[in-house]
Amino acid sequence: MVVVKIKDLPKEKFLLPGNTSCQGCPHALGLKSLGMALGDDVVLVVPAGCTTIIAGSKDKSSFKFPCLHVPFASAPAVATGLGSAFRRLGKRGIPVVWMGDGGSDIGFATLSGACVRKDDMIVIVSDNEAYMNTGIQTSGTTFWKAKTTTSPTGKREEKKDLALIMLMHKADYVATASVGYLQDFIGKLRKASEIDGFRFIHLHSPCPPGWGFDSSETVEMARLAVKCGAWILWEFDGKFKISSISKPYADKSKRTPLAEYLKKQRRFRHLSDEDIAEIERRIDEQWRVVLALEEVF
Amino acid sequence: MECMIAKPSKGSAGKTGLWRTFKPIYDENKCNNCLLCWLYCPENAIDVVDGKISIDYDYCKGCGVCAKICAKKAIEMVREEEL
Ligand SMILES: Cc1ncc(C[n+]2csc(CCOP(=O)(O)OP(=O)(O)O)c2C)c(N)n1
Ligand code: SF4
Numbered sequence: 092m093v094v095v096k097i098k099d100l101p102k103e104k105f106l107l108p109g110n111t112s113c114q115g116c117p118h119a120l121g122l123k124s125l126g127m128a129l130g131d132d133v134v135l136v137v138p139a140g141c142t143t144i145i146a147g148s149k150d151k152s153s154f155k156f157p158c159l160h161v162p163f164a165s166a167p168a169v170a171t172g173l174g175s176a177f178r179r180l181g182k183r184g185i186p187v188v189w190m191g192d193g194g195s196d197i198g199f200a201t202l203s204g205a206c207v208r209k210d211d212m213i214v215i216v217s218d219n220e221a222y223m224n225t226g227i228q229t230s231g232t233t234f235w236k237a238k239t240t241t242s243p244t245g246k247r248e249e250k251k252d253l254a255l256i257m258l259m260h261k262a263d264y265v266a267t268a269s270v271g272y273l274q275d276f277i278g279k280l281r282k283a284s285e286i287d288g289f290r291f292i293h294l295h296s297p298c299p300p301g302w303g304f305d306s307s308e309t310v311e312m313a314r315l316a317v318k319c320g321a322w323i324l325w326e327f328d329g330k331f332k333i334s335s336i337s338k339p340y341a342d343k344s345k346r347t348p349l350a351e352y353l354k355k356q357r358r359f360r361h362l363s364d365e366d367i368a369e370i371e372r373r374i375d376e377q378w379r380v381v382l383a384l385e386e387v388f
Numbered sequence: 389m390e391c392m393i394a395k396p397s398k399g400s401a402g403k404t405g406l407w408r409t410f411k412p413i414y415d416e417n418k419c420n421n422c423l424l425c426w427l428y429c430p431e432n433a434i435d436v437v438d439g440k441i442s443i444d445y446d447y448c449k450g451c452g453v454c455a456k457i458c459a460k461k462a463i464e465m466v467r468e469e470e471l
């Protein structure tokens with residue numbers, strides 16, 4: 092992947108200041124990077140979620156690119172329509188679906204359909220590991236044992252791995268990214284924009300009020316997730332590769348102790364040492380899967 | 389129809405600088421212009437003017453991400469009422 096240098100990034104803002112995002116919001120970091128990566132080629136499609144609110148209200152839009160607000164489960168289907176209209180009318184524009192993890196639960200049928208048809212779009216799931224806009228309810232990607240308002244003693248079910256699901260769905264491009272590493276995310280967006288078909292990026296988005304940490308720590312928390320091995324950065328563009336940022340953490344001895352990441356978050360304060368050991372075991376398992384995929388894909 | 393289309397505008401939520409409890413205070417002398425704070429400000433409230441950073445206090449929400457990311461400790465978060 093071409094290295095993205097800070098000094099070369101465009102200074103034009105596509106996410107405008109003074110929007111309703113909370114202090115330290117990860118979606119805001121992701122959306123601003125989307126503008127830096129693809130600029131006014133973006134036609135954003137947004138199902139309900141925090142981003143609906145961030146986008147502005149009445150006559151004021153927080154985005155410098157067009158944005159369509161659509162009913163929950165329909166976002167990828169709307170993007171399919173947009174893509175084919177652009178093609179027929181010879182118009183420029185990349186349909187970009189931007190949704191939360193809740194949106195990807197509720198809209199999974201249309202997500203799956205668009206991917207199977209290889210419809211022309213980029214889908215970004217900004218994963219803050221719960222339905223935040225309605226008050227922190229558990230989603231399919233909420234971490235095992237994390238407290239939410241619908242799992243007050245900790246989530247009982249396993250976290251689903253959405254990016255690997257999309258890889259097995261034979262998407263044309265799949266990557267994981269993190270708001271802790273925006274240059275990597277911007278590079279992946281640019282790469283995705285050069286590929287035709289269905290492209291999917293799963294963005295890890297630690298949320299201060301939802302997870303219970305200080306607003307100044309969003310980037311640090313996202314980086315800790317990568318450094319302790321809990322979030323693995325990888326990319327599939329025809330070939331599966333673990334991204335250079337995550338590569339060192341294939342070696343367990345290089346990882347930051349998991350407790351450092353978990354104990355900084357209110358949703359994990361109740362964890363016992365055994366719980367942490369169990370999460371570590373599951374992370375090791377995840378690494379075995381990803382390393383195996385690098386061998387075979 | 390035109391009146392129903394939202395236009396790109398700063399301050400869609402008003403002057404969000406009013407949300408601040410802590411204010412980022414920037415010391416130009418300690419800064420090496422790495423632009424990390426500019427890249428990581430979630431609010432997009434930092435501008436680069438002639439290669440130097442400038443914080444838009446009308447909209448900066450005082451999250452503190454910029455101060456945390458600055459390796460040179462060129463940004464300090466100070467309580468608004470102490471200023
Ligand atoms: C059909 C429908 N059902 C439920 C809702 C209520 N609702 C609004 S936002 C939201 C949660 C979205 O969660 P997620 O997609 O994870 O995005 P986040 O808010 O975390 O950014 C829900 C359930 C709705 N707007 N429409
Ligand atoms: S709840 Fe989290 S994701 Fe939603 S606006 Fe606030 S910080 Fe952003």
Ligand code: SF4
Nearest residue numbers: 419420422423425458
């Ligand atoms: S992060 Fe610190 S050193 Fe870098 S530009 Fe900002 S203030 Fe200057």
Ligand code: SF4
Nearest residue numbers: 429448449451452454
């Ligand atoms: S405190 Fe937050 S909003 Fe204000 S300039 Fe720093 S990073 Fe941006």
